[in-house]
Amino acid sequence: MDACAQCAVRESAICHSLTDDKIAELSRHGHRRSVRRGQTLVWEGDESLLVGNVIEGVLKLSASTWDGRDQTLGIAYPSDFIGRPFGTKSRQSVVALTDAEVCTFTRSDFDAVAQNNPPLEHKLLQRTLMDLDHARQWMFLLGQKSAVERVATFLLDMADRLGAPADEDGVIAFDLPFGRQEMAEVLGLTIETVSRQITKLRTSGLIDAPSRRTVVILDRDGLEEAAGY
Amino acid sequence: MDACAQCAVRESAICHSLTDDKIAELSRHGHRRSVRRGQTLVWEGDESLLVGNVIEGVLKLSASTWDGRDQTLGIAYPSDFIGRPFGTKSRQSVVALTDAEVCTFTRSDFDAVAQNNPPLEHKLLQRTLMDLDHARQWMFLLGQKSAVERVATFLLDMADRLGAPADEDGVIAFDLPFGRQEMAEVLGLTIETVSRQITKLRTSGLIDAPSRRTVVILDRDGLEEAAGY
């Protein structure tokens, strides 16, 4: 019953807005679910029947063409909301980038609860507005930025989103939840180009990449410059 | 007082959700305003203090780099909502593409009214979700599509958004509210590339372009093919 009470994202997800009895109502419909890295939660073109919250892990939203080109449209971290409430089929897939835990509802269940919960809708609105801001920032990147700028922007964005702390010298280290191919899909580039830009940033001393998925930002200001700010 | 009662978008804008007395309350804060083509309503980086509805005309949201590259992030038609409620400075400009009429509120006024109006927030949420869908569709275009595909997609999207009707042969004619430069900024291309793709589509018989801003879609299926669907 009170799976919600112990939920890791209880304080930050949209559910935070609900009173205890409403939580209870919602939790009756919710299913906690584990997804393994690489597993697909929703298929492109499915009549979008699932919505939910990310509890743990990282997932991506993506779309692809008939001929196999893939673009990542969004990235969901713990306490982020995924899926499309209020009836539209979204041509997007949701795939886990790491092992993940999500809390899902059928869209109809969620819609019904949301309709009568202004605070819930308010939270969801705020979150959607933030998603929109982020999507537009990314449109700008995809439309106007060069390959180096894209990679540099991505690394800075990652550092912020993962909340990676700076040490006393301003050096920031963190682990990416992405492989190169996945980075390429976010940035609208190819894996080779991403790789080349990373070596370029490395040889110019702005970052280091001690292991495949580890990134160290050595010179944040320099990297911001390279990102086109 | 009841400027709202005569409003052209009364039935379709988010205000549609409000009861008469709430409308009255909101209308006390609203300012109807004319904008001439090319005029800027909000400057990039302004502490976003304005929100509102488009009553007539077409406007664009855009962002630009220090060195002058411009990307259009969204297009607002009559009954669309513009601006960013709930306190964030959005690094975006709003510019009129045609002469336009808008109904504006200060963000704080709007926020205050919205907080106590669940139906209003619900409408706004739906609209924001649609904007997000559209932004993501455009991310895909910018990240993965070729120049011809982008232009073809744009023309199809325009025909739909402007509600251009097909005649008995399936031919669709309409006038763009965009010049070539503006199209280029939407599509993340240069004006020359846009121009070349249009000639390409023209010579392949999919469209015609009898005057600068007039487009005729001769073969919708063919154009969809060219758009990469």
Next chain:
DNA sequence: CGATTCCTTGACTGACCTCAAGTGCCGTGG
């Protein structure tokens, strides 16, 4: 310790951009 997978690097190609010169449209004024 081998096998697989992921990443890097190189050589080449090609799509789009840049720069530059037309061409046609449209309003203005004769």
Next chain:
DNA sequence: CCACGGCACTTGAGGTCAGTCAAGGAATCG
């Protein structure tokens, strides 16, 4: 009504950046 000028668009030639194809190297797993 036509001549003119300005501006938006088109077209061309050449360059550049990212993509493609292909091979080699490094990490991770059994």
